[in-house]
Amino acid sequence: MRPFQLVSRDDHPEDTIITIRGVDIGGDGFVAMAGPCAVESRDQLFTSAEAVRKAGARVLRGDAFKPRTSPYSFQGLGEEGLQLLAEAREVFDMPFIAEVLDPRHVDLVASYADILRVGTRNMSNYTLLQEVGRTGKPVQLKRGFTATVDEWLGAAEYIASEGNPNVILVERGIRTFETSTRNTLDIAAVPVVREISHLPVIVDPSHSGGRRELVAPLARAAAAIGAHGILVDVHPNPDEAKVDGAQALLPEEFAALMADVDAIIAALR
Numbered sequence: 417m418r419p420f421q422l423v424s425r426d427d428h429p430e431d432t433i434i435t436i437r438g439v440d441i442g443g444d445g446f447v448a449m450a451g452p453c454a455v456e457s458r459d460q461l462f463t464s465a466e467a468v469r470k471a472g473a474r475v476l477r478g479d480a481f482k483p484r485t486s487p488y489s490f491q492g493l494g495e496e497g498l499q500l501l502a503e504a505r506e507v508f509d510m511p512f513i514a515e516v517l518d519p520r521h522v523d524l525v526a527s528y529a530d531i532l533r534v535g536t537r538n539m540s541n542y543t544l545l546q547e548v549g550r551t552g553k554p555v556q557l558k559r560g561f562t563a564t565v566d567e568w569l570g571a572a573e574y575i576a577s578e579g580n581p582n583v584i585l586v587e588r589g590i591r592t593f594e595t596s597t598r599n600t601l602d603i604a605a606v607p608v609v610r611e612i613s614h615l616p617v618i619v620d621p622s623h624s625g626g627r628r629e630l631v632a633p634l635a636r637a638a639a640a641i642g643a644h645g646i647l648v649d650v651h652p653n654p655d656e657a658k659v660d661g662a663q664a665l666l667p668e669e670f671a672a673l674m675a676d677v678d679a680i681i682a683a684l685r
């Protein structure tokens with residue numbers, strides 16, 4: 417038996433498709449998930465949500481709890497941010513993903529969000545993985561920035577072994593000797609993981625490259641290599657963003673990216 421038997425294709429050769437409010441993630445589909453890195457205000461969230469929905473995104477992203485390198489940086493709006501996301505879900509008819517940082521917040525975040533996200537810094541927080549597993553809600557599991565593919569799949573197994581098979585893997589770049597990008601996007605991980613695992617795997621071109629200019633090329637690579645989707649930071653005014661403004665796309669840049677990605681998907685089909 418493998419250390420990640422449940423998420424491997426051994427006993428489950430067909431792709432897992434996770435359906436959330438009518439949106440299918442996995443299989444032959446390609447889903448764009450987009451929105452601001454952090455929820456800052458109603459206006460900022462609603463402007464972003466309306467724009468990404470119009471451009472073809474099917475899932476809204478936006479965090480109420482942020483893992484910041486400095487304790488003095490903006491930490492998120494907390495429950496107020498979740499309430500705004502829940503409102504935006506109804507107005508724009510989009511399920512939303514939000515990060516959960518702490519096992520003590522799992523019930524709170526799960527009471528609002530459609531998909532829970534475990535971020536790169538928490539990929540190996542096994543207590544948190546078990547807690548999100550117990551909710552039964554779909555979980556987006558980002559690859560730890562120092563994790564091998566096997567370690568990442570082992571983390572997914574923690575969630576699955578709690579009886580929750582609804583895991584979406586996110587390749588978001590790993591730390592290497594290279595400093596010209598924020599992290600090195602391990603694009604090869606997409607076909608590597610798809611060969612081993614039946615879970616959907618998507619790419620985050622924002623947190624990997626860390627720079628606005630790199631987001632579209634990395635997103636195109638994700639579509640071309642067979643990812644099941646992308647997770648993209650979009651902000652109506654990136655210069656004023658409280659978190660990750662350098663990598664946020666303007667709404668019109670996101671719309672252009674979506675047109676390219678759609679063309680690539682159509683060509684492959």
Ligand code: PEP
Binds near residue numbers: 453534536588620
């Ligand atoms: C994010 O998606 O906002 C995030 C914090 O990403 P990561 O965990 O990959 O750094």
Ligand code: MN
Binds near residue numbers: 454
């Ligand atoms: Mn971010």
